[in-house]
Structure formats: structure tokens, C-alpha cells
Amino acid sequence: VAAAARAERINPRSARKIWHKYLETGTTHERPGSGCLSKLTPANKRLIVRTVHKNCRMPFAEVGNLVNSSAMLVRNVLRPHSYHRRVVKPKPYLKPKHKDGRLSWARENANRCGWDHVAWSDESYMYLGGSRNRVFITRRAGEKYKEDCLIPTFTQSPIRVMVWGCVMQDWKGPLITLEYPGGKGGSMTGARYIAQVLKGAWKPFHAAAVRDLGREVLFQQDGEPSHRAEVTQKWL
Incomplete structure (x- = not known):
């Protein structure tokens, strides 16, 4: 276990806990039902994902108001779906x-060498x-x-x-x-x-x-x- 912990660059104590958990339960995943119960229903979570997909500029606080929830909870719901808040480019x-012209130029020169x-x-x-x-x-x-x-x-x-x-x-x-x-x-x-x-x-x-x-x-x-x-x- 210690050798595996060093190879994976994790704490040896954490590695031993993972190993003992696997011996007891046969898996390293959390057991179903562990942790706090979600305050949102599956329908609420789907609504949050659909809302940010259609309106990416809506603040999390406004999205949370649709399901009577907080911005932090909205962020937690979106994280597994790989949605994150970013500064617009x-x-x-x-x-x-203009877009067609730039795309055509890029395709024509995609395999060109000697840009130095x-x-x-x-x-x-x-x-x-x-x-x-x-x-x-x-x-x-x-x-x-x-x-x-x-x-x-x-x-x-x-x-x-x-x-x-x-x-x-x-x-x-x-x-x-x-x-x-x-x-x-x-x-x-x-x-x-x-x-x-x-x-x-x-x-x-x-x-x-x-x-x-x-x-x-x-x-x-x-x-x-x-x-x-x-x-x-x-x-x-």
C-alpha cells in the first residue's frame, strides 16, 4: 500500500483508508445515500442546466431564484455538468x-509549413x-x-x-x-x-x-x- 501511495503521489494514510474501505465494501465509491440530502429535486436540477444552456449570461443568483435556491447550490449542481463561470472573451x-473569409484562409493554410x-x-x-x-x-x-x-x-x-x-x-x-x-x-x-x-x-x-x-x-x-x-x- 505504501509503495502504491508513493507511485500515485498520495498520502500513505489516505491510501490505507482507501484500501481498508475496499476490503470492507468491495468498492472505493461512496455508498448510496451517504451525505446530506439534496434540497433540489431532479426536475429542479434539470431546469438549472437548461436555463444556463439557453442563457449563459444569467447570474447564478437569478438562476437560483427560479428554484428558490442559492447561487452556491446552483454552482454545485452545474459543476458535474462541466459548467463554470468565466469572463467573456x-x-x-x-x-x-468576414467569418467565411477567415475560415477559408485557415483551411487553405492548415497544412502549410515554414511560418518562421x-x-x-x-x-x-x-x-x-x-x-x-x-x-x-x-x-x-x-x-x-x-x-x-x-x-x-x-x-x-x-x-x-x-x-x-x-x-x-x-x-x-x-x-x-x-x-x-x-x-x-x-x-x-x-x-x-x-x-x-x-x-x-x-x-x-x-x-x-x-x-x-x-x-x-x-x-x-x-x-x-x-x-x-x-x-x-x-x-x-
């Missing part, structure tokens, strides 16, 4: 065509001020990116700064602040993208990476309008 709002010489670039807004409170949901493992378990984010805020950066394996590219006027016609155009990003940040980084790696470095973008502009494609 914020994701940029994507239209169906690909530079991944992106622009993002850095927000200053505003509410950034966490939102909780109830989900199971593997449902982190399920549609109902995500919260869409929109590029709207009274105070924000857009930055651009790129990374590749073992390399960290420059991080720059993009400058462009607001209002009508003040978005990131192909000409501004070339001047600030391609010429100002990407070109020197690309030259240094090619010199050190001794091979060409591929530039991966996400297909924004300024990336697809004719002047941008001609420059690249």
Missing part, C-alpha cells in the same frame, strides 16, 4: 462574410477612458469562442489612439502610433498607409530581418481597405 464584430519567416501585422485601437467592466458567462470547456460566449467590440470611443505593429518568430517588430485626421475622408487611406507603415516602419524592419535570416520575409496583412488599395498593392 471580447472579439471584434465580424459579419458573416512570416511577419504578422495588424492595426488596433488603444482606448483611453470609458467603461471596460468584465462580463461573466456560464460555459463549458471548449466553448470559449462559441458565438453566444463572445461579446462584440466596436471601434467607437471618445478617446482612442490607433497603433500598428508586427511580429514574427523570434522577432518583435516596431510599434508605432498612426496619425491621420478625423471626420469625413480622414480614415486610413492607401497613401497614408504607405507613408506611415510601409515606408516608415515595415521597410527598415523587413531589411533587417532579411539581412539576419538570409532569406525573404513574407508580409501578412488582414485585408483592410487600405491594404487592398491599388497604390498599396503597387508599392508592395
